[in-house]
Amino acid sequence: MSKKIAVQGTVAEGFEGVREEFAAVLAEERPGHADAQLAVFAGGRQVVDLWGGDEITGTTLTSVFSSTKGAAHLVVALLVQEGVLDLDREVAHYWPEFAAEGKGALTLRDLLAHRAGVVGADTGFTDEELTDDRVIAERLAAQKPYWRPGTAFGYHALSIGALTGEVVRRATGQSIQEVFEERVRAPYDLDFYLGLPEELESRVLDILPMDPTPEQQAELVAGAVSPQSVTGIAFNLNGERPTDLVAFVNSRPTRAKSPASVGGVATATGLAKMYAVAIGEVDGRAALLKPDTIAEFGQIHSDGYDLVARRRHPFGLGFESYGDLYPALGAGAFGHAGAAGSEALADPRSGVTYGYARRRFAFPGGPAPENVRLVGAVMRAVGEVGAG
Template sequence: MDVQGTVAEGFEPVRDAFVRNFEQRGERGAAVAVYRDGRKVVDLWAGTKDVDGTDPWAVDTAQTVRSATKGVAAAVPLLLHQRGQLDLDAPVGTYWPEFKAAGKERALVRHLLSHRAGVPALDRPLSVEEAVDGRSGALAVAAQPPAWEPGTDHGYHAQTYSWLLGELVRRVTGRSLGRWIAEEIARPLGLDFWVGLPDDEAHRVGRLGPVEEPPAATGGGLKLRPKRSVAEAYRDPDSLTRRAFGAIDPLPDENAPLYRSAELAASNGISTARALARFYAATVGEVDGHRLFAPATLTVARTEESNGPDRVLVVGTRFGLGYMLHGPASPLLAPGSFGHPGRGGSLGFADPESGVALGYVTNGMRKGVTADPRAQALVRAVRSVL
């Protein structure tokens, strides 16, 4: 395997784990980056740019990172709160009056971030065109009756998170969430990260696609065995699981220009591994003179808001405000880590106690929602170094 990039002394086990992902776990093209105390210590890439192609992965290749987008998107309301522009304990209807409809009067801003708002699914799924038009999604979630009283339970808002956060940010700032990220996060930090891909960057983005599940050597993804698995729940067309992931129907072509150029905070962020790691490094410390989260904001981001059986993902999950927390469903580096995986593989997170931030992106999509074996192998390698 022709691995490109650099590894700081002592972090060689991460390179070894990265190589084994290609040799043993079906990796086609991927990149991983790690920061430690604001300094980049791992920056590796290998394989092909497209999952079904032959062109090599380049230094600037980016990929759609699916739900890993949620972690970057969550920083927007948290930073607005840090700047005094958004009250996390205010009703959503304070900023978005139409959202108070159908029994959602008591839904708070923090409920949107912690997957407690009660609207993970829509009674009528949106078409792809509606999902990306910047209007229909917000109208649909505002009118949707909640599946439970907001604040009383939690369930992963797999798709509706896009329109919940996107419209809240638009009402508070007058800017779209993708534009806010571009102007206030990506530009100052120098991140190759987009929610809403510009046309002039499209040539850098690889094609996603499924890869085979290796029959052995899956590499440590936790085997969770609830009474009903998420796969079983997804096969049930009437389940909240299927309805939540199917809030856009039919599922969009993630490689299509229409989808890539849209602004979906839940699912269509496009990033390099380097950008994900650098973003998370800036949430826990200073990176080249820039820091995103003040200490109080960092505490808020990773303080547990939701814990227990997830009404959508079926297994037990833990969430802070916008971030998955370390636990069986999403093992991260250590108990204090926070971040977000992307369905099928990608991962970004930070661990404040060790000063570590990691970003991993891949073009090979596997079936799991969290705890991808390839990402977990890289996490274990970092842990072994520390």
């Protein structure tokens, strides 16, 4: 039986259907599951700013797991656009140590497309090591890849931000986190942090672990992987103490250092606004990315069977490709989801950007299933009223 959840916030005229769909999503959640935020920009203006649940507000910050990768790779896209980085240069050109164990020919383009084969380390990492991108990078530079680089792809869940981040550091002398703060977050006053200041900790709600039904629990058990499989290594299940992702992102060291693969903290508005400033004019300021850059990074570079996710999982350059997952979106839509269910994306053809954050880890992990319904409602509204 559904329950009444008060939906708070505002929508622009014509987007009332989005509010109704969001309310329906929250009403279907079990008690204790319904803390979520939804934000949408269209044509550079915010048209949806909603939240609902027991403890969440519109300015509550939550850990957004791999939606962090979108922020990290927006930095890479900017540096490529400016000629600081070259997609077709070998990673080892910037980072000579990376050439060890047969990785010398791998290009930055292939690295961004999750084709490097260094999804983790043979002996795993401690949680303390996983908070430090430079430690991860040093270990993985010496790591033998788990497949021949460039010949296949697999989601580098906990390592891609450290790998691309080391390229950025070698080329600029700054970390991805520092460049994001200086070039993106601070100038646009985004509620999206790669390195959360301690004074903002009071705004954070910890992520709650998944609470599966008995049927869902059986499905999780049936799908369990070996810690020594490529998937297990990619999610750091092969170390002395396998990583608990919820506990990891809920820790102050993770939020403070913000490893560029999973450590970001944001509101839904922060997620959506970041993509809005990337692809279009906001508050009279030109888009961060030029159309050619947007097309290059959003174009599918890896498709087919993902060796880590064990399913089809299309990637652009550092971003997930969304034409199939969200049929309502146009060709070239891109973004990145987070393990607990967050989603952040841009649809360049319509000028729409979208951010969703939820507090409780959604089953089965990755973009929460309700995002399909919510994105559909957003695009129906845009079809009726236009993007502004």
